[in-house]
Amino acid sequence: MPCNADVIIIGGGLAGLVAGIHLSQKKFRVILVEKQAYPHHKxxxxxxxxxxxxxxxxxxxSxxxxxxxxxNRFQLSTVSGKSVESKLPLGGFGVSRYxxxxxxxxxxxxxxVRVLQTQAEAVQFEDNQFTVTTSGNETYTANLVIGAYGKRSLLDKQLNRAFMHQASPWLGVKAHxxxxxxxxxxxxHNFEGGYCGLSQVEEGIVNACYLAHYSSFKQYKNVAEFQERVxxxxxxxxxxxxxxxPLFDKPLVISQLSFAKKQPVENHVLMSGDTAGLIHPLCGNGMAMAIHSAKILAELIEMHYQPHSFDWVTIDRATLEKQYTLAWTHEFNKRLTAGRALQYVLQSPFATSLVMKGVQLTPGILPLIIKQTHGNPLVAA
Structure with a gap:
């Protein structure tokens, strides 16, 4: 049965859009399914x-x-207001997701790229081919599916992903x-039960985004009271x-954020960005990781298959899945592990105090810590 596309990408965030651009430029037929209309905040x-x-x-x-x-600068502060500053080894830029x-x-x-403004409701893999069903009960077929739908989705439950069986106590809040x-x-900036990042994006707008543990948040009526009291x-x-x-009518909130280990491939769906693994926001590198993971995956697809002429009889699908899993693990496991370690430290006032003292005594330590969650400049393979 002829396919509607070479690749269907579910999710139109950074990973999905970058993978779509890359593959489409290489003449692959790409369908991207995104439930929200552009532009939107995240x-x-x-x-x-x-x-x-x-x-x-x-x-x-560009x-x-x-x-x-x-x-090009980084600042870290404790709940009591002690702070340290450092140069960022590579530097970066601030721009809104909007x-x-x-x-x-x-x-x-x-x-x-053919973009469908709808929700992907189901993904089935049968007879070496994918069928994606959308909310309008329409179906689309492809040889490959990329999951780039973000931190958490009903598709994760359908795919029976292990992290969905673990309760997650984290929620994220963001406003401009x-x-x-x-x-x-x-x-x-540390606070009891979490930490808040501040940085400028375009036009002098400031993004304030924080991660909070539900145990700290639940005793307050709403976000406004939590910000005021904590x-x-x-x-x-x-x-x-x-x-x-404030520039928003009210802050955006997302709950059940999971930093548990995820698999880069689930039921032959190739996961990218946050869908494959979510780094703690304190590392400030989730957006770069999403773009990098899209690059890795798109280049592997390009390496293995020619658009419009996938020959699944002579080419082993498992080879692509294995190579992607190995590449993901090699590139990101160290970052994710470092992120979990930093998360553990910042949850402990005593441990945070020790780190702050160490950094103040030896300022060069902080850039070295930052490097553990960042990579080298990316160039095409």
Missing amino acids: VCGEYVSNEVLPYLEQLGV VDELGPSRI RLDDFLYQKALLSG YRADIPNDQVSL LRKNPFLNRFFASAT
Whole structure:
């Protein structure tokens, strides 16, 4: 039976859009399924490491057109207000998902990606072919499916992914503000039960995004009270929220964030971005990881198969899946492990105090820690 596409991508965030642009430019027939209309906001730190810039430029994506902030400094503070600062080894840029995702969406359309504005309800793999059913009960077939639908989805439950059986106590909150903060700095501020990142995106807008443990949050009525009673105990956050002007009617909230280990391939679906593994936001590198994982996957697909002429009789599907799993593990396991370790440290006031003292005594330690969650500049294979 002829397929509607060579590749169906479920999810139109960074990983899905970048993979779609890459593959479509290489003449693959790509269908991308995204449930939300562009542009839209997402809960995200909105800081991107410069490691992805060479690859984006090779795809014809120039982030300069978005007017991003240029970030080269990092600040960390404790609940009590002790702080340390450091240069960022590679530096990065700040840009909202509202603007970046829409920009990539337009690039994807120009590259030939067919975008379906609908929800993927089911994915079936049978007779060496995928069938994706959407909310309108329409079906589309392809030889490959990429899962790039984000941190958590009903598709994860359908695929019986292991992390869905574990309760997750984390929630994320994000909003934009007008505020006076350094435009070249990303900062991370501890509070009881979590931490909040502050950085500028385009047009001087400040993104405030924080991760909170539900046990800390649940005793308060709402986000506003939690910010007032908990976040503002940190002097840096107190000064920020005292003077900042909100640009959203209300903050965006996402719950049940899972940092448990995920498999890069599930029932032959190739997972990318947060769908394959979610790094702790304190590392500030989730957006770069999503773009990098899309690059790895797209290049492996390009290496193994020719568009429009997949020969599944002579080419073993398992080879692609094995190589992608190995490549994902090699590139990201160290980062994810480092992220979990940093998360553990920052949850403990005593451990955080020890780290702060160590960094103050030996300032060169902090850039070395940062490097553990970042990669090298990406170029095409």
